[in-house]
Amino acid sequence: MGESSRCVGCGYCCSTVICRIGSMIYGHYTNPCPAVVWNGERYVCSLYLGDPSRYERFLEIGNGCCFPLNRWREEVMKRS
Numbered sequence: 001m002g003e004s005s006r007c008v009g010c011g012y013c014c015s016t017v018i019c020r021i022g023s024m025i026y027g028h029y030t031n032p033c034p035a036v037v038w039n040g041e042r043y044v045c046s047l048y049l050g051d052p053s054r055y056e057r058f059l060e061i062g063n064g065c066c067f068p069l070n071r072w073r074e075e076v077m078k079r080s
Contacts, residue, residue, distance in 0.1 A: 005065045005066075008042065008073055009044065010043065010065070010070070010072040011036055011038075011042075011072065012065070012072040013067075014033045014036035014043065015033070015036060015043075015072075016031065020058060021047060021058050022034075047059075
């Protein structure tokens with residue numbers, strides 16, 4: 001797998017595949033994840049915002065974008 005790029009909060013991950021925590025709370029076939037919200041600047045996980053210490057071990061928020069053809073990320077980068 002290629003090197004990850006800096007996460008820009010484009011929402012691609014949460015909009016296309018629900019994470020383990022999201023699927024336990026909302027169900028396996030819910031896309032986009034109901035926990036992903038727009039904060040005016042970027043997409044963020046409302047579960048994490050509500051209780052960071054509880055979810056930081058399980059969610060890979062900010063670990064970087066590993067989707068090389070992610071056009072959403074490219075569009076966000078153009079606006080930055």
